Amino acid sequence: MGGADSNVLYDYDFLLNRLYQKVPPKSGTAAYEIPEPEIIRIGSQTIIRNFRDISQRLKRDPQLVARFLQRELAAAGSYDGGSGQLVLNVKVSRRVINQFLQLFLKNYVRCPTCNSxxxxxxxxxxxxxLKCDAxxxxxPVKAF
Ligand SMILES: [Zn+2]
Structure with a gap:
């Protein structure tokens, strides 16, 4: 029955390959990379230089992402659409910014049902x- 077994394996691999070929690649089922925030701290302010790029990656309006960060950090801030930078009136590390961006991704971007x-x-x-196109x-998500 050895020959039959190898046939079974072959068929399994074959079917698996066909399956992968048929399924279109899904966005966001694996880890989703957000650009590393480029941070400059000046006095009591923190500037995120690539804030527009980060927001685009999160598929959300920078003004909305800015509002979220300002609420979470309990700090005032202003987004400059010209430069794409966000200025926050608080001293904050890149690690903390990253944590809140991941939180935003989890709560306001990623579908809890299918992970898209x-x-x-x-x-x-x-x-x-939060409506999922996939x-x-x-x-319903928590408003801010
Ligand atoms: Zn979904």
């Missing part, structure tokens, strides 16, 4: 809903 990042954030008055799930 092909999502949209829709606001209906005071209610915010699986169609809708999830």
């Amino acid at each position: 990042i092909d999502t949209r954030l829709e606001r209906k008055g005071r209610v915010w809903i 699986c169609g799930a809708e999830q």
Whole structure:
């Protein structure tokens, strides 16, 4: 029966290969890379130089991501659309910024049902809903 066994294995690999070829690559099912924040600290201010790039990677309006960081850090700040930089009126490390960006990704970008990042954030008055374009799930999220 040795020959039969190797046939089974062959068939399994063959089917597996076919399966992978048929399934289109999904975005965001594995670890999703956010650009490393480029931080400059000047006095009591922290500037994130590549904030626009980070927001684009998160697929969200920089103003929205900025608002989230300002709320989490309890600090004022201003996003400059010209330079793409965010200035925060607080001293904060890159590690902490990274943690909040990961939190934003988890709570406001990644679909909790299928893990896709092909999502949209829709606001209906005071209610915010995370809508997934990949699986169609809708999830209310905490407004800020
Ligand atoms: Zn989904």
